[in-house]
Amino acid sequence: MAEPAVSVSYGLPRRGLPAPASVRRWVAAALTGRRARAEVSVRFVDSPEGRALNRAYRGKDYATNVLSFPVELPPGVRSPLLGDIVVCAPVVAMEALAQGKPLAHHHAHLVVHGCLHLLGMDHQNEAEAEAMEARERRILARLGIPDPYAGR
Template identity: 75%
Template sequence: MPIPDSRFPIPAVHLSYGLPRAGLPAAASFRRWAEAALRGAKRRRPAELSIRLVDAEEGRELNRAYRGKDYATNVLSFPAELPPGVKLPLIGDLAICAPVVAREAAEQGKPARHHWAHLTVHGVLHLLGYDHIVEAEAEAMEALETRILAGLGIADPYTLPQDV
């Protein structure tokens, strides 16, 4: 659990479900992971975001509508686009596809909870403007994710477990 630090306001994280909650991380976990991402990115202003946990059908519909890709992906980020002069703490919305997260965690041989944490951190960083299209930016974003996750006791998500 991160140590409280008055320099970093606790974010408002709104969670909604497009599928049954059974087997999904608790709302407190998503808040903790989002807070770790905001601290890691050194955001000192208040932040508010929504996270929607979706099934494969909704994930596919969202990915098709917003990215033109006809499959469910792990996380989609929708940064807030506020009108000029509007000063709200909204940073945006995330949609995380539970079946894709579960499948990827199993394929990568990592605990599902760690993958949920990674994708939450990854998505929050996208909301803050981080990206991975250009290689140099991808390296910087991955290094930041790795550092944030290490602070949560989670191994480097970009290093797959080795067979022993």
């Protein structure tokens, strides 16, 4: 299976943010066994950009930790494109601090979470949430990252 093609961009200074190599490793872990070929874009943004995107696409006027934008292809068109993930760095940093988690672990979790959304998983009801969280736990464990939901 080929490694996914992952584009990483930063809409704010990179200091303290994950390196592209880490992001690529997290995306690859999330997609292992799920897609033979995949193209994903991951962008780290500040709070104003995160808020604007959340307002424009979800109708919610606040910055959120991660947004996923699955590609919408016309019927019958096949492509390795999966979509885009947007991570709001200040929100992730606040959450990691509040939850007592290493920042890198929280970034990894949210990139994996975003990838699973691109693959069609969701958490709109309890059964979906449990399935998605179980998959996140397995992927993160393979990366050496503890259960992000422990102690909830």
